[in-house]
Amino acid sequence: MVAPVAPARIEAAVYRVPADPPVRTAFGTMRDRPAVVVRVEDADGAHGWGEIFCNWPPPGAEHRARLVAEVLAPLVVGRAFGHPAEIGAELERRTRILVLQCDEPGPFAQAIAGIDGAAWDLAARKAGLPLAAALGGAPRPVPVYASGINPDRPEAMARARIADGYRAFKLKVGFGRERDLANLAAMRAEIGGTARLMADANQAWSAEEAAAMADAMAPFALTWLEEPLAADTPLDAWRSLAARVPMPLAAGENMRSRREFAAAIASGAFGVIQPDAIKWGGVTGCLAVGRDAVAAGRTYCPHFLSGGIGLMASAHLLATVGGGGMLEVDANVNALRTLLADPFPVIHDGAFVLGEAPGIGVEPDLAALERWRVPL
Numbered sequence: 001m002v003a004p005v006a007p008a009r010i011e012a013a014v015y016r017v018p019a020d021p022p023v024r025t026a027f028g029t030m031r032d033r034p035a036v037v038v039r040v041e042d043a044d045g046a047h048g049w050g051e052i053f054c055n056w057p058p059p060g061a062e063h064r065a066r067l068v069a070e071v072l073a074p075l076v077v078g079r080a081f082g083h084p085a086e087i088g089a090e091l092e093r094r095t096r097i098l099v100l101q102c103d104e105p106g107p108f109a110q111a112i113a114g115i116d117g118a119a120w121d122l123a124a125r126k127a128g129l130p131l132a133a134a135l136g137g138a139p140r141p142v143p144v145y146a147s148g149i150n151p152d153r154p155e156a157m158a159r160a161r162i163a164d165g166y167r168a169f170k171l172k173v174g175f176g177r178e179r180d181l182a183n184l185a186a187m188r189a190e191i192g193g194t195a196r197l198m199a200d201a202n203q204a205w206s207a208e209e210a211a212a213m214a215d216a217m218a219p220f221a222l223t224w225l226e227e228p229l230a231a232d233t234p235l236d237a238w239r240s241l242a243a244r245v246p247m248p249l250a251a252g253e254n255m256r257s258r259r260e261f262a263a264a265i266a267s268g269a270f271g272v273i274q275p276d277a278i279k280w281g282g283v284t285g286c287l288a289v290g291r292d293a294v295a296a297g298r299t300y301c302p303h304f305l306s307g308g309i310g311l312m313a314s315a316h317l318l319a320t321v322g323g324g325g326m327l328e329v330d331a332n333v334n335a336l337r338t339l340l341a342d343p344f345p346v347i348h349d350g351a352f353v354l355g356e357a358p359g360i361g362v363e364p365d366l367a368a369l370e371r372w373r374v375p376l
C-alpha cells in the first residue's frame with residue numbers, strides 16, 4: 001500500500017568525514033568515510049531520502065553523485081509513477097545500452113539503488129506509513145550485529161559495543177593465519193560462549209586456504225564465514241567449499257542481479273544471503289531477494305557499512321522480510337551514521353527498535369552535516 005510518486009527534483013550530495021582510526025579490510029583501508037545522499041522531492045512538496053554505495057574506490061562518491069544529477073535524474077523528473085518501484089525499473093531500461101557502452105554496471109546499479117530507496121521513502125511518507133508497513137510488513141524490533149571490527153585489538157571494540165547493547169559481532173579476517181586465529185580467540189573470550197561471532201574474509205583466500213582456515217576456526221563456533229573466496233568464484237567451487245567446512249558461508253554484497261542472487265540461493269552453497277540495498281537493487285530488489293532467500297530456507301542478513309539513511313532502509317527491509325536474520329551495523333565511529341539518521345534507533349535486547357514514524361523514520365541533520373559536505 002503505497003502512494004504514487006511524481007519526482008519534481010532529484011538531488012545528490014556528497015559528504016566525507018575522517019575515519020579515525022581507518023577502517024581496514026583484507027583488500028584495502030578506508031581513510032575517510034564517504035556518503036552520497038539522494039533527496040527526491042515530489043510535485044506536491046513531500047520528500048524522501050536515499051543513499052548510494054560509495055565506499056570503494058575512495059574517489060568514487062563524487063562520480064556517483066554526478067551520475068544522479070546529470071544522467072539519471074533528467075530521465076524521470078517531471079513524470080508521474082503509480083508505484084515507487086517503477087522509477088528504478090525505468091532508469092534501468094533507459095540506461096541499459098549506456099551502461100554497456102561505458103562498462104560501469106556497478107556505479108549505475110548503485111546510483112539507481114539510491115534513487116529507488118528515496119522513491120520508496122517518499123511513497124511511504126506520502127502514505128503516512130513506516131517503510132516496513134509500506135512494504136507489507138511492520139516496524140518490529142530488528143536484531144543487529146556489530147560489524148567492521150578491525151584486526152587491531154578487536155576485543156576492545158567488542159567490549160565497547162557490548163556496552164552499547166550489541167550481542168553479536170563480526171571480525172575482519174584475512175590478515176594472516178596466526179593473527180586471525182588469535183583475534184578470534186580474543187573476541188570469543190571477550191563476548192562469552194553464547195554470543196554470536198562471525199568472520200569476514202573479504203574475498204581474501206584461495207579454496208585451499210579457505211578450507212584450512214575454516215577448519216582452524218571451528219573451535220570459535222562461528223555463525224557464518226563471509227566471502228572466504230573471491231565473489232566471482234564459480235558456484236561449483238563455492239558448493240565444494242561449503243560441503244567441507246564446519247560453518248555456513250555468507251555472501252551477497254558483491255552480487256548484482258536478480259539472476260545472480262537466484263543462482264546463489266539455489267546453489268545451496270550459502271546459508272546466509274547478504275544483498276546491500278544501496279549497492280544493487282535498492283529497496284525493490286533487496287525485498288525480492290530477501291523474500292526469495294527466506295522462502296528457500298536461507299537467512300537474509302542485509303549487508304551494510306555506509307551512512308544512516310541506507311542503514312534505516314535496510315532495517316525496515318529486514319523487519320519486513322524476517323526469517324531470523326540480523327542487520328549489519330558498523331561498529332566504527334562514523335558521524336555519517338548518526339547525523340544522517342536522526343533520531344538514531346536505540347538498541348534493546350540486541351535489536352534496533354523501529355518506530356511508527358513514516359518512511360525510514362529519520363531525517364538527516366543537514367545543519368550539522370554541512371561542514372562535511374564536499375562541493376561538486
Ligand SMILES: [Mg+2]
Pocket residue numbers: 200202226227253
Ligand atoms: Mg563483508
